[in-house]
Amino acid sequence: MKVKSNIDIAASPLRVSKRRVPRAMSDSGKMKKPDVKLVLLGDMNVGKTSLLHRYMERKFKETVSTVGGAFFLKQWGPYNISIWDTAGREQFHGLGSMYCRNAAAIILTYDVTNWQSLAELEERFLSLTDTANEDCIFAIVGNKADLTDPKALEAEEMEAEEEGAEQPPSHPASPTVLKQVKREDAIALYGRVLRYKAQDERACLPAERMCFETSAKTGYNVDLLFETLFDMVLPTILKKRSENSSPTVDLEECRGAKQTKAGCCS
Amino acid sequence: MxxxxxxxxxxxxxxxxxxxxxxxxxxxxxxxxxxxxxxxxxxxxxxxxxxxxxxxxxxxxxxxxxxxxxxxxxxxxxxxxxxxxxxxxxxxxxxxxxxxxxxxxxxxxxxxxxxxxxxxxxxxxxxxxxxxxxxxxxxxxxxxxxxxxxxxxxxxxxxxxxxxxxxxxxxxxxxxxxxxxxxxxxxxxxxxxxxxxxxxxxxxxxxxxxxxxxxxxxxxxxxxxxxxxxxxxxxxxxxxxxxxxxxxxxxxxxxxxxxxxxxxxxxxxxxxxxxxxxxxxxxxxxxxxxxxxxxxxxxxxxxxxxxxxxxxxxxDPSFLLSAVHCLPLASSLRDSLSQILQKAITPNLVFSILIAKNQLLTIVQEKTVIEDTRLEPADLHLLLNLIGASSAFQAGEIWTPICLPLFNPDCYFYAYISYLDPPECTVCLLLLSTDKEAFYAVADCKRKIDEGMRTQNALRSIARAQSYSASQVGVSDLRHFMYKPFDVPDNHRQLTQFTSPEMEAPYSSEEERMRLLDLYRYMHSRIHSSSRPLKLIYHVAERETLLAWVTSKFELYTCFSPLVTKASAINAITKLLRWIKKEEDRLFIRNPPKYSTTPNPSKGSRGGKGGSDRQDTTDNGFLSLL
Missing domain, CATH: 3.30.450.70 (Beta-Lactamase)
Structure with missing residues (x-):
């Protein structure tokens, strides 16, 4: 047993390139435990599921309130990134810390038209991140920007042209809903989050880069958000990998690797 | 009246x-x-x-x-x-x-x-x-x-x-x-x-x-x-x-x-x-x-x-009858589905449930759990409703705490919910574990089940499976029925089920369907009246004739065209019961299979095999009323 695992570990740098082959062949790439974890947190009805849906499926759809948490796997280059879309309802509050365990990045989502949703992030959700990685990356995301920001609305038109898809014949010419949360508020919250996590503000990513305003409805900034974060968590993956080749044997890791091999040979 | x-x-x-x-x-x-x-x-x-x-x-x-x-x-x-x-x-x-x-x-x-x-x-x-x-x-x-x-x-x-x-x-x-x-x-x-x-x-x-x-x-x-x-x-x-x-x-x-x-x-x-x-x-x-x-x-x-x-x-009459409606399926196919589920186990997994079109395909239960108590139809109804009301989109895998109130009203199970056939999302897998942290282990079970389904081309067979029409019974004047067999000693741990054909013309519109259900509800209330329970009712309604009959072995509600006579209705019921007897392997889950996932994982694989030995000897009595 021990010998086997040693071999696997020795082979680990190779696995990266090898694993892509069976995945392309039989879609069994999901067998592998994900490399890194990203979690969406935020009050109910701020649009967490819609954001993820927009990114994964390229469309906006009426969603129903999420039950518990939903797990998605996203391939990002050679890496498997797992994304947890959590329920914002208080009912599932107790589970939050479980979904956040060892998370490499956490997206704190609020609704730009709802001040309370930003306040909730600090009151209710911040403490859930205690179980996340120590060097966890935080992003503060204000969704529903299409309601307040003409720029976000325009994104819809661009998107429509790109996709060539049918779009509703008319949409409100100008945003009508009052914006309740300013970008500065989100930036201030980002600072407080870092202080809460006792991370050094100067060493961390600057607030300007980590505060987003998005619209799941029009797609505004959605790709930017996810892809920025994916790129940012890459160093975490590499670090984890190098840690794994330390003398400590991770049996889970080995089992995963074995299965991959079997899939490859058969 | x-x-x-x-x-x-x-x-x-x-x-x-x-x-x-x-x-x-x-x-x-x-x-x-x-x-x-x-x-x-x-x-x-x-x-x-x-x-x-x-x-x-x-x-x-x-x-x-x-x-x-x-x-x-x-x-x-x-x-x-x-x-x-x-x-x-x-x-x-x-x-x-x-x-x-x-x-x-x-x-x-x-x-x-x-x-x-x-x-x-x-x-x-x-x-x-x-x-x-x-x-x-x-x-x-x-x-x-x-x-x-x-x-x-x-x-x-x-x-x-x-x-x-x-x-x-x-x-x-x-x-x-x-x-x-x-x-x-x-x-x-x-x-x-x-x-x-x-x-x-x-x-x-x-x-x-x-x-x-x-x-x-x-x-x-x-x-x-x-x-x-x-x-x-x-x-x-x-x-x-x-x-x-x-x-x-x-x-x-x-x-x-x-x-x-x-x-x-x-x-x-x-x-x-x-x-x-x-x-x-x-x-x-x-x-x-x-x-x-x-x-x-x-x-x-x-x-x-x-x-x-x-x-x-x-x-949905399942609620009225407190019984589960399962999708009619060739018993060989149902068995092979059960076996796929039986092989994909992990410690603390207690129920593996496969659902298509909101009807049960098969259910596999943990051995010790099934000895202790059984899954009540009501709990399963609540689970099915939860799945229906929560939309997992396509590739998503849901992990959520859920309590089965009749099983144990004070504890949570952790439910893994995922569709096996994205993007159609008709076949749903539900795995219940007692371990909050078991998501990845349970998700791995799903991969195994996916794999098993693929090699047997099971998804295509499931897609072909359909409910049946009352005309298949071959009894003229019979428009619709609901049949619920009771537990008999040999099958004591059975999940309470019922079978019922599709509602077809003249019950194809929403209103007409509701009207028929209301008639059934009325018959049901008479049969189960606390002050004056009845065993048999022959009820001539305005546009149809209904006959409800409850015995120690089954509960049956039938709906006939209005011109049927009492004698021919009774004759029809005899034929219907004979038909159900003949088809029961297809209509019902006869022996809910089991597996063992008790803490020792090595025991688990053995238990899985043991569970797959079907106890065919215990069939008698399930429907031996004729």
Whole structure:
């Protein structure tokens, strides 16, 4: 047993390139435990599921309130990134810390038209991140920007042209809903989050880069958000990998690797 | 006939009210209880109430009060077993109503009551405006039927009520609760806390209904103050059923003509669905700590699950029969599906369930669990409803805590929910584990199941599986049936199931389907009547003839064309039973397979194999009635 695992570990740098082959062949790439974890947190009805849906499926759809948490796997280059879309309802509050365990990045989502949703992030959700990685990356995301920001609305038109898809014949010419949360508020919250996590503000990513305003409805900034974060968590993956080749044997890791091999040979 | 039935029920209600309660009635104390409670609860919504008072509605109310009390008061008297208890009861009822009804003395009806309870009226009149408004509603709801009779001619209240339900399905939450269309809904369900705080309303916003719910709570606590429990109120068209479960009070206001027993069991489903999300222990704990806690904080977002449940309860006979409907499938295919599930196990996995088109394909259970207790159909219904109401999009895998109230109301299972056939999303896999942290291990089981399904091309076979048509039975005149075999000793641990063909013409429209279900509900209520249960009913209805039969081995409801004769119907049933016997392997899950995932994982694989040995020897008796 021990010998086997040693071999696997020795082979680990190779696995990266090898694993892509069976995945392309039989879609069994999901067998592998994900490399890194990203979690969406935020009050109910701020649009967490819609954001993820927009990114994964390229469309906006009426969603129903999420039950518990939903797990998605996203391939990002050679890496498997797992994304947890959590329920914002208080009912599932107790589970939050479980979904956040060892998370490499956490997206704190609020609704730009709802001040309370930003306040909730600090009151209710911040403490859930205690179980996340120590060097966890935080992003503060204000969704529903299409309601307040003409720029976000325009994104819809661009998107429509790109996709060539049918779009509703008319949409409100100008945003009508009052914006309740300013970008500065989100930036201030980002600072407080870092202080809460006792991370050094100067060493961390600057607030300007980590505060987003998005619209799941029009797609505004959605790709930017996810892809920025994916790129940012890459160093975490590499670090984890190098840690794994330390003398400590991770049996889970080995089992995963074995299965991959079997899939490859058969 | 039906009236007679109702009267019986009513006399029962009467019987359960002890004579003492009427003594306390005459004491102003007990009245105060009712008054104070409705006051407390209705005070936060003064605003709403004041807007709710167009002059038209007040004149309506007058009519309503007239008509409710007219028929309902004298009704019990002739039949009452205890003359005294009876009359006190009726006076008590009217008093409960007056306690809240008689707000403004400007209403002529109010004066009629004043004669009976002068103090009472002055009490409530002096209290608050809110009182009168909320009560006005309850009374009108109770008496709505009679209003319809006057206003809208002879058309049946039932069909009238069901049409608006379908017309405006999506936006019930924003409905105007003062509108006539709101009152006309076929079945209202309300959930409130013991403190009278609204928790859920099927139609309309609970917030707007807090005064109404306050009145409901007042009724409950008023009767409670006399060491009694309010069970139901009957009016011409409506049945109001009350149920208290721990700190929650559930109320059903229905004009569906269902029996009290049926409405009560539906309320129990609602309660259990709430428990499935929060657990009974935590509900009790919350209210012990804070009596006036607003449970909507925890249930926010779950309204759709409850809405979905109530729609299912109305449209799916599984709930009526407390049995599970499984998709007919060649037994060899079902077995191979079970085997796929049996092979994909991980420690602490207790149930593996495969569902297609909202019907059960197969279920595999942990060995020790199945020995201890079994999965109740009701728990499975709640699970199916949860899946239906939560949308996992395509590749998503859901991991959520869920409590199975009948299995254990105080603990959570962790449910893994994923579709095996994205993007169609018709075949759903449900894995239940007791380990909160087991997501990745359970998700791995899904990969194995995926793999197994792929190698056997099982998804394609499942897609071909279909329900059947009544014509396949080969009995002319038979339009539809529902057959539920009872457990027989050899199959004691069976999951209670039933089988039923597709509803086809003339039951292809929504209304006709509902009408047939209503007929079944009526037959069911007669069979299961607590006062006079029946074994066999031959019921000639206007457009069809129904025959229901219950024996120690099965419960059967059949629907024939109207021209069938009694003899030919009985003959047809014999043929039908023979057909079911022949097809039972396909129609039912005969031996729910098992696996063992007890903590020692090495034992698990052995258990899996052991479970796959089918116990074919135990088949006899399952349907040996012919």
């Amino acid at each position: 039906e009236e007679e039935h109702q009267d019986k029920e009513q006399s029962e209600t009467v019987r359960c009210s002890e004579p003492q309660s009427h003594c306390s009635l005459d004491e102003p104390d007990s009245l105060q209880v009712a008054n104070t409670i409705s006051l407390e609860n209705s005070s936060p919504v003064k605003l709403d109430c004041s807007t709710e008072k167009p002059c038209r509605s007040s004149s309506d109310t007058v009519k309503d009060i007239d008509s409710t009390n007219g028929p309902s008061e004298p009704e019990p008297e002739p039949e009452g077993p205890e003359g005294d208890g009876m009359s006190t009861r009726s006076s008590e009822l009217s008093e409960v109503r007056t306690g809240e009804e008689n707000g403004p003395s400007s209403q002529p009806q109010g004066t009629a009551y004043e004669e009976d309870q002068p103090e009472n009226v002055s009490d409530s009149a002096s209290t608050d405006n809110t009182l009168e408004d909320s009560s006005e509603f309850v009374v009108t709801v109770l008496a709505r039927g009679s209003l319809e009779d006057q206003g809208e001619g002879p058309s049946s209240a039932l069909s009238e009520a069901s049409s608006p339900v379908q017309a405006q399905a999506p936006s019930h939450r924003d409905e105007d609760v003062t509108a006539e269309s709101w009152r006309r809904h076929r079945k209202h369900v309300f959930v409130l806390s013991e403190a009278g705080k609204p928790i859920y309303s099927r139609y309309g916003n609970e917030e707007a209904l807090s005064s109404t719910m306050g009145v409901m709570m007042a009724l409950v606590s008023f009767v409670q103050s006399g060491d009694n429990t309010i069970r139901s109120i009957y009016s011409d068209e409506h049945t109001v059923v009350f149920m208290q479960q721990g700190p929650l009070v559930l109320v059903s206001v229905s004009c569906s003509r269902q029996s009290e027993q049926q409405l009560r069991s539906e309320l129990l489903y609602v309660y259990n669905q709430i428990v499935s999300m929060l657990t009974q222990a935590s509900i009790n704990r919350i209210f012990e700590r804070k009596k006036n806690y607003d449970l909507r904080r925890l249930l926010a977002g779950s309204e759709k699950i409850l809405d979905g449940l109530l729609n299912l309860v109305d449209s």
